Structure formats: C-alpha cells, structure tokens
Amino acid sequence: MNLYDQIGANRRRTILLFIFTFLAIIVLGYVFGFYFEDPYLGATGAFIFSFAYSGAAYFFSDRIVLAISGAKPIEKKDHPLLFRTVENLCIGAGLPVPKIYIVEEPALNAFAAGRDPQHSVVAVTRGLLENLEDEELEGVVAHELSHVRNYDIRVMTLAAVLAGSLVMISDIFLRSTRYSGSSRGGRGRGSGAGVLLLIGVLLAILAPLIAQLIKLAISRQREYLADSSGALLTRYPEGLARALEKIAADKTPLRHVSEATAHLYIKNPLTAGFFGNLFSTHPPIEERIRRLRQA
Amino acid sequence: MNLTYFILGAVILIGLFLLWLYNSLVRSKARVEEAWSHIDVQLKRRIDLIPNLVETVKGYAKHEKGIFENVTKARSAMLGAKTVKESEEADNMLTGALKTIFAVAENYPDLKASVNFKELQDELADTENKISYARQFYNGNVRDFNILIKSFPNVLLASALGFKEAEFFEAKEGEREKPEVKFS
Numbered sequence: 001m002n003l004y005d006q007i008g009a010n011r012r013r014t015i016l017l018f019i020f021t022f023l024a025i026i027v028l029g030y031v032f033g034f035y036f037e038d039p040y041l042g043a044t045g046a047f048i049f050s051f052a053y054s055g056a057a058y059f060f061s062d063r064i065v066l067a068i069s070g071a072k073p074i075e076k077k078d079h080p081l082l083f084r085t086v087e088n089l090c091i092g093a094g095l096p097v098p099k100i101y102i103v104e105e106p107a108l109n110a111f112a113a114g115r116d117p118q119h120s121v122v123a124v125t126r127g128l129l130e131n132l133e134d135e136e137l138e139g140v141v142a143h144e145l146s147h148v149r150n151y152d153i154r155v156m157t158l159a160a161v162l163a164g165s166l167v168m169i170s171d172i173f174l175r176s177t178r179y180s181g182s183s184r185g186g187r188g189r190g191s192g193a194g195v196l197l198l199i200g201v202l203l204a205i206l207a208p209l210i211a212q213l214i215k216l217a218i219s220r221q222r223e224y225l226a227d228s229s230g231a232l233l234t235r236y237p238e239g240l241a242r243a244l245e246k247i248a249a250d251k252t253p254l255r256h257v258s259e260a261t262a263h264l265y266i267k268n269p270l271t272a273g274f275f276g277n278l279f280s281t282h283p284p285i286e287e288r289i290r291r292l293r294q295a
Numbered sequence: 296m297n298l299t300y301f302i303l304g305a306v307i308l309i310g311l312f313l314l315w316l317y318n319s320l321v322r323s324k325a326r327v328e329e330a331w332s333h334i335d336v337q338l339k340r341r342i343d344l345i346p347n348l349v350e351t352v353k354g355y356a357k358h359e360k361g362i363f364e365n366v367t368k369a370r371s372a373m374l375g376a377k378t379v380k381e382s383e384e385a386d387n388m389l390t391g392a393l394k395t396i397f398a399v400a401e402n403y404p405d406l407k408a409s410v411n412f413k414e415l416q417d418e419l420a421d422t423e424n425k426i427s428y429a430r431q432f433y434n435g436n437v438r439d440f441n442i443l444i445k446s447f448p449n450v451l452l453a454s455a456l457g458f459k460e461a462e463f464f465e466a467k468e469g470e471r472e473k474p475e476v477k478f479s
Contacts, residue, residue: 084421088425091429092432094330094436233431
C-alpha cells in the first residue's frame with residue numbers, strides 16, 4: 001500500500017466514522033426521547049446536535065485534544081533542538097512545519113493531531129525530551145510526522161472527539177435512567193416502553209465499546225506503517241527502535257489522558273487491564289521494535 | 296454505423312487517457328520543482344552565512360589567507376550555478392572548503408571559544424542537516440518523476456512533449472552521515 005492509497009483509505013474511514021457517529025447519536029436520541037415520551041423530539045434534537053457537533057469536531061478537534069492532554073505551545077527559543085528536529089524532518093517529508101507542543105509531564109509519550117498537514121500539531125512530553133538521545137527523538141518525531149503525512153491524524157483526532165461524544169451521551173443517558181428510575185417508577189408504563197428502555201440501556205453500554213472497536217480498526221495497523229515510514233524518513237530505524245525500548249520501559253503514568261484520546265499516543269498511555277488488552281489500540285511494543293530491527 | 300460509434304468511443308477514451316497522463320506528468324514535474332526550491336532555500340541560507348564566518352575567522356587568524364580563497368571561490372560558484380549539476384559541484388566544493396576552515400580553527404583557541412564563531416558553527420551544521428533532508432525529499436521526487444516518464448506507454452507522450460529526465464542532487468561520497476563538525 002503506498003502513500004496515496006493510504007490517504008484514500010483514511011478518507012473513506014473518516015466518512016464512515018462520521019456516518020456511524022451520526023447514526024449512533026440519532027438512535028441514542030430517539031431512545032432517549034422515547035424514554036421521556038417524545039422520541040421524535042429526541043431524534044430531531046440529536047440530529048441537530050450531531051450536525052453541530054460533527055462540524056465542531058472537524059474544525060476544533062485538534063484544540064479539544066490538546067486541551068485534554070494539557071499540552072502547551074512552544075517557540076523555537078524554548079527548545080531549539082526539538083524545533084530543529086521537527087523542521088528538518090518536515091523538509092525531508094515535504095510537509096509544512098506543524099505547531100509544536102510540550103506536555104509538562106515526566107511520562108515518555110508523544111502524539112500528533114489535526115485535520116490535515118496544514119493544520120497539524122505535534123506534541124511530546126517533557127519526560128521524552130529529557131530521556132531520549134537526539135537520534136531517538138528524531139525517530140519519534142518522524143513517526144508522528146508520518147501520521148500527519150498519511151492523514152492518520154484526521155481519522156484519529158476525529159475518532160477521539162466523536163467517540164468521546166458517544167461516551168458522553170451514553171453516560172448522560174445511563175445517569176438519567178438511574179435517576180428517574182426511582183422517581184418516576186410509580187407511573188404505569190407499557191411493556192413496549194420497557195423493551196425500548198432495555199435497548200436504550202444496552203446501547204448506552206455498547207456505545208463506548210463500539211467506539212473502542214472503531215478506534216481499534218483504525219489504529220493498530222497504522223502504528224506499524226507509521227513506524228516504517230518514519231524509519232524511511234530518518235534512514236535510521238535503530239533510533240526509533242531504541243526510543244520505543246525506553247518508552248516501553250517507562251512506567252510513569254500520564255495524568256491528562258482519557259479513554260477517548262488514548263489511541264493518539266505513540267504508546268498506549270492507559271494501563272492495560274482486562275479491557276486494555278481486549279480493546280488495545282496499539283500493537284505490542286516488542287513486536288514493533290522487532291519489525292524495525294528486522295528491516 | 297456501429298463501427299463509427301466504436302471508433303468514436305475509442306478516440307474519446309484515448310483522448311481522456313492522454314489528458315490524464317499529461318496532467319500527471321505536469322503534476323509530477325511541479326513536485327520536482329517545488330522540492331528543488333526547498334534545497335535552494337537552504338543553499339542560499341548557507342552561502343549567506345559565509346561572509347560572516349570569513350570575517351569572524353579572519354579576526355583571529357589573519358595570516359591563513361589560503362583557506363579563505365577556496366571558500367570564496369565556492370561561494371561565487373554557488374551564486375553562479377544554473378543547473379542542478381553545477382549547484383551540486385559548488386555545494387560539494389563549499390563543504391570541503393568549510394571543513395578546512397574548521398580544521399584550521401582548531402589551532403586558535405580564542406576563535407574556538409568565541410560565541411560568534413560557535414553560533415555560526417551551529418547555524419552551518421543546522422543548514423547542512425537541512426540540506427541533506429531537502430536532498431532526500433528532492434531525490435525521492437526526481438525518482439518518481441523519472442520512473443513516470445520512462446515507463447510505457449507514458450514514455451511516448453513524455454518524449455513527444457519534450458519531458459526530460461530530472462537530475463539527482465547528490466552528495467559527495469561519505470558526506471551522507473550526519474554532517475556535523477565536531478570540536479573537542
């Protein structure tokens with residue numbers, strides 16, 4: 001698969017993602033509305049909400065993600081080495097220089113976000129800057145820039161924001177059922193409503209899982225791709241391989257992260273429990289290192 | 296009658312194909328030119344640093360006249376370069392001349408310690424890194440373009456329209472590893 005196929009595939013995924021989220025929000029709105037005895041109002045509300053939300057997600061997703069991560073923009077004088085590394089690799093990849101951010105946390109991690117190369121950001125943690133050698137940092141930045149060049153960032157950033165919205169809506173739904181379940185329980189209701197309520201609860205529980213699955217489909221393979229095209233850019237796979245070793249060895253947790261943004265990072269910042277493994281957005285780091293060294 | 300339609304259809308299809316082919320040739324060529332402009336920016340930046348460097352070194356090492364000549368020569372060769380080949384030669388000459396300057400600077404501790412000199416050295420090292428990345432991007436585009444115009448049936452249209460193979464911008468042997476000037 002070459003670069004242009006990949007960009008095409010990413011565009012299709014972006015559209016699918018929008019359609020899926022759109023439908024999911026409307027269905028949730030309908031069920032939600034049914035519960036309050038006006039399903040059409042719910043659906044219409046959700047429809048309008050979806051439009052506004054998708055638009056906002058498309059144009060502001062990078063800012064939303066940056067706000068969640070707690071990253072701060074830097075200028076050249078704040079960290080000349082990082083700046084030059086990004087500049088040089090952008091020249092090599094033929095990309096405009098993205099906005100550069102630092103996350104003031106000791107954990108070792110990095111991410112890229114945005115809607116296209118002209119509106120992209122690359123963020124690295126302070127811990128990464130302090131612990132990596134120059135060539136290793138170069139490897140990590142090249143990996144992130146590959147995400148930018150492939151338009152991975154658009155799908156991934158949108159997935160973060162749109163999946164985040166599903167999680168949020170179903171959360172509201174679950175809370176309101178619990179709340180009103182006790183206060184309105186006295187009013188007699190048909191069994192039809194009961195069934196719909198069940199579906200609603202089911203949807204509310206399933207939505208985050210579905211959102212997880214989308215992200216899974218989106219990002220596992222692309223981590224390998226970004227690793228290899230990043231290595232092609234620096235002409236030095238060992239740099240990224242060693243960086244990944246250090247990143248894997250680091251157990252410092254990242255403080256500003258949520259389920260919705262986890263897949264953006266070079267290493268999954270959430271500690272893997274049972275669900276962490278089942279819905280893991282990242283291939284195992286050992287496998288990535290092995291593939292880099294094999295080349 | 297049927298045959299006429301058939302021929303008409305075939306002509307339209309071929310016409311569309313040629314149109315598409317022509318556009319992809321033009322696009323690819325534009326990519327090569329754009330990539331070249333990235334190199335050009337860095338080459339310019341590099342030669343802009345030269346007079347400053349010469350002045351600084353002269354301040355400490357007046358009698359080392361020989362070393363400046365080569366740098367100046369390389370610089371004017373670079374300014375006069377018209378083709379990729381000429382730029383490439385001038386660039387390699389400049390790299391060699393700069394190496395001599397930095398080697399000579401070794402003998403002048405005051406020069407080595409001067410802030411100005413250190414800054415220039417950093418700037419030059421950075422520019423050389425950027426040149427090598429720009430070269431990587433440019434050569435990649437040249438390769439794509441050359442493959443495009445040489446493969447069949449593109450080659451028929453490309454040669455008829457006078458598309459010529461683009462030239463690679465190559466570094467001298469052994470320069471590809473990090474062009475870093477180390478002192479100490």
